[in-house]
Amino acid sequence: MSGLGFARGDFPEGFVFGTATSAYQIEGSSFGGCGPSHWDTFAATAGNVVRAEDGAVACDHYHRWEADLDLIRDAGLDAYRFSMNWARVMPDGVTPNAEGLDFYDRLVDGMVARGIRPFATLYHWDLPAALADKGGWTNRDVAGWFADYTETIMGRIGDRVEATATINEPWCVAWLSHFWGAHAPGLRDIRAAARAMHHVLLAHGRAVEAMRAMGLGNLGIVTNLEGSDPADDRPETLAAHACNHAIYNEWFLSGVFRGEYPAAALEGLERHLPEGWQDDFPTIQAPVEWLGINYYTRKRVVNVGGPWPQIGYVEGPLEKTAFDWEIDPDRLRHFITWAAREFSGDLPIHVTENGMAGHDYLLDGACPDPQRVKYLRDHFAAARQAIAEGAPLAGYFIWSLMDNYEWAAGYEKRFGIVHVDFETLERTPKASWHALKNALS
Secondary structure, three states: OOOOOOOOOOOOOEEEEEEOOOOOHHHHOOOOOOOOHHHHHHHHHHHHHOOOOOOOOOOOOOHHHHHHHHHHHHHHOEEEEEEEOHHHHHHOHHHHOHHHHHHHHHHHHHHOOOOEEEEOOOOOOOOEHHHOOHHHHHHOOOOHHHHHHHHHHHHHHHOOOEEEEEEEEHHHHHHHOOOOOOOOOOOHHHHHHHHHHHHHHHHHHHHHHHHHHOOOOOOOEEEEEEEEEEEEOOOOHHHHHHHHHHHHHHHHHHHHOOOOOOOHHHHHHHHOOHHHOOHHHHHHHHOOOOOEEEEEEEEEEEEEOOOOEEEEOOOOOOOOOOOOOOOOOHHHHHHHHHHHHHOOOOOOEEEOOOOOEOOOOOOEEEOOOOOHHHHHHHHHHHHHHHHHHHEEEEEEEEEEEEOOOOOOHHOOOOOOEEOOOOOOEEEEEOOHHHHHHHHOO
């Protein structure tokens, strides 16, 4: 038995073991004719990102992709969930960039040559700055821009991609970025947030329709789900918790699978939604073949008063990661079974991201990360329990392959199973990588 507490044979035949990254976090946006994205301008604004760091070089995956794919292969992993940078494919948001298309062509060919199954994500937060200038996700036209981008990139690589997700973590794209202002474009505006929350799903539906018209299949969406627990049983606390759960966990799943938005979220958002929003659900509900769930942590919710949504968070008692996120493995089992029961039914579910930020360091040329090994052991056990309870779990992608640009946290938080020295860019597999290789051998 491996340090992760499982062997490949403990999971159903055909279960997909993978790892994941995103383009802006690893590639280096200053290479290959990539255009500026709204993350570049967000990071250039004082106070938004630790040390004002950006993804200009990141892990230089643009030049080092072959060695990085070797790390995936050598770990015994089946699949790689990667994303394409919209600003690399279309630097101005409209015009295709031959260098960018060639890069993703080579990357997918490199996966196939190594026996790695390509799982693509169309959007992982790198909106071209030229489209941000036009309102980005607050502009209804974004759905058409996204469909055009989808046709361009999938026309190039779609014949070799095994599965495609449209949007990664729509809650982050819309709410975190337009209401909290913590990610690009850094807005704190309820009207912008409401429109982004709707338009991101409309764009998802338009992209699915575009890929269907191209004859492509095995399409899905990747939602991030986060535990929401009321800090006490007072009515106002329970109301804040219900609102938090509706915005974070229910809005996007309900839109895609039920054609409606949850009442607890509509209470504050409905008057800010674009006119005729109800008429878009037939597009938003374009059928998908699988659901992706990203899961990391849970939060304890309190009512902070003031205007809607009155949501606040207090520290909980559970063990924490380097990000101060509480570790709650059984919540992964809960979300897998809950999503299948309430929304996606018998559709295959993939855990498309799960992992933790660690206090990782090199010691005598190695990188011990015992907390991550335990974290993965406990979450893989939770996934096995979900399968035992009848959930249609089909795959599990560890976040992340390597330490990378962690958005507003800059290069400070390390999620990788491979350590990256951000001065030399040297890669060193961590103890968790070796444990994974042992489990999958």
